[in-house]
Amino acid sequence: MVLTVNGSGIQETFRFLEAKTNSGVWSLDFATRKMMWSDGFYALLGLEPGSVEPSYETIVELMHPDDRRPAGEFDRIVNEGLPLDRELRIIQPNGKLRWLANRSEVQLDKSGKPLRAFGVLLDVTPQRETALAKEAAEARFRALVIATNAFVWTAHADGQILDIRNWRELRGENPAELLGSKWVDLVHPDDRERTQQTWSEALASKHEYVVEHRIRQPDGDYRWVQSRAAPILQETGAVREWVGITSDIHDRKVWPATSEEAEGVLTGAQLRAARGVLNWSVRELSQASGVSSSTIRRLEDIDGPPPGREEALRPLQSALEGAGVEFLFPPSGKPGVRPR
Structure with missing residues (x-):
């Protein structure tokens, strides 16, 4: 009816x-x-x-x-x-x-x-649908924050910090203690003036903010970080807020810039990993370096460095670095590999 x-x-x-x-x-x-x-x-x-x-x-x-x-x-x-x-x-x-x-x-x-x-x-x-799309976007943002293993923060148009994600998870501290302009107290005294000047210039120009500085850790030591931020603009061109990310770059700053400066010997695990990064076979590495396939297999069978002086490591390292691989020898922990 x-x-x-x-x-x-x-x-x-x-x-x-x-x-x-x-x-x-x-x-x-x-x-x-x-x-x-x-x-x-x-x-x-x-x-x-x-x-x-x-x-x-x-x-x-x-x-x-x-x-x-x-x-x-x-x-x-x-x-x-x-x-x-x-x-x-x-x-x-x-x-x-x-x-x-x-x-x-x-x-x-x-x-x-x-x-x-x-x-x-x-x-x-x-x-x-709008609410669901917003929820999905927020979920993706939360997942991205977790995946970055960095501090993601927002700031008011005037530069006052409004929120810091991942701070409690990564440092075990309350981020509320750093809101506003209190975060400056964590910056190394030698980096503080430069950091504040760079931030002021970004706020005035509405351009991207990028700075490398040291921040104090919970144990009192300092580590190098890189802070980057970009403004979110309104339709009028005014800044609505700033969104930034602060990531740890300490190892990159304190480790040797290249493996040539590092006091380390390539390990078998590094050779295997480097071939994996380049998707090279043993034969392809042999052709690029002039080292026999049998020698490469022998070196890769050992996770650590070879027991004695191994002349074949130098051409292998040169070939892999020339193809875009960087070998890392941290002051502590295992040697590593990453794309250059």
């Missing part, structure tokens, strides 16, 4: 409002369990007006499985005259999914017994 409004002028106005607001109205008689739907209600379900008998069962058939009420719950709601307000997903016959929000009111008889309910169904799909 189609819910109508008396008067042709009122009917046209009613249809206009439903169409423009993507809404539909309904009513439910608690005694007979019969429903009435407006044209707009049918449209929200993706049905032609009058094509089916209005019923809760029809709505359930179109409802997303995860949004269906448990068996018997609707009868309990009707019997007790409880509100029917909720959000649900409808899968229209054409396969299109719509988010719908129901707003209702229960009418009671003189004795206070539930008599009937009236409601309006609103299409809130755009709002829900």
